[in-house]
Amino acid sequence: MELADIFRDVMRRYPTGVTVVTSYLEGAPSGLTVNSFTSISIKPPTIGVFITTGSTGYRAIRSTGLYAVNILKHDQDWIAKRFSLDPPGKRFIDLRWFRSRVLGLPVISDSLAYIEAKVVSEIDIADHTLFVGEVVSAEILNDAEPLVYHMRTYKKV
Numbered sequence: 001m002e003l004a005d006i007f008r009d010v011m012r013r014y015p016t017g018v019t020v021v022t023s024y025l026e027g028a029p030s031g032l033t034v035n036s037f038t039s040i041s042i043k044p045p046t047i048g049v050f051i052t053t054g055s056t057g058y059r060a061i062r063s064t065g066l067y068a069v070n071i072l073k074h075d076q077d078w079i080a081k082r083f084s085l086d087p088p089g090k091r092f093i094d095l096r097w098f099r100s101r102v103l104g105l106p107v108i109s110d111s112l113a114y115i116e117a118k119v120v121s122e123i124d125i126a127d128h129t130l131f132v133g134e135v136v137s138a139e140i141l142n143d144a145e146p147l148v149y150h151m152r153t154y155k156k157v
């Protein structure tokens with residue numbers, strides 16, 4: 001087996017939470033499903049997301065220098081599917097969302113929690129770009145169980 005195949009096989013056994021990372025592109029809300037979200041530091045609060053370089057989501061974050069991480073709850077697998085499979089321009093159709101408290105970024109209503117961040121550094125790694133974000137606000141919206149991704153399937157904990 002090729003190393004890339006073994007690597008993929010191993011990584012799909014590693015469970016993650018599921019987020020939708022949002023921003024704006026040419027004034028319209030933009031977002032994509034992301035499981036590479038990570039907390040980097042608590043003091044100062046710093047996060048990171050790895051986004052495919054050149055993708056629509058990448059262009060949105062680059063153009064605004066801002067992003068929000070929407071942590072999905074257990075019953076929002078349909079949102080994760082929509083934000084990974086539907087064309088970028090169609091993802092917000094008929095979706096309830098509001099503007100985040102400080103930066104006015106798109107927040108998916110009923111998600112578990114969101115974090116809004118300003119990009120403080122950007123590092124190209126292989127075919128992805130790490131956007132390091134300084135957290136400016138964070139809010140819990142629902143004290144619910146999270147959505148989990150494992151073995152290419154959405155699950156509850």
Ligand SMILES: Cc1cc2nc3c(=O)[nH]c(=O)nc-3n(C[C@H](O)[C@H](O)[C@H](O)COP(=O)(O)O)c2cc1C
Nearest residue numbers: 032033034035036050051052055056057084088149
């Ligand atoms: C569970 C899951 C996690 C994903 N995580 C990431 C990620 O961390 N970074 C990324 O660039 N794409 C990730 N993707 C793929 C994007 O959601 C997908 O390619 C999307 O269509 C990109 O949208 P865009 O063209 O608007 O940028 C993930 C997809 C799934 C299903």
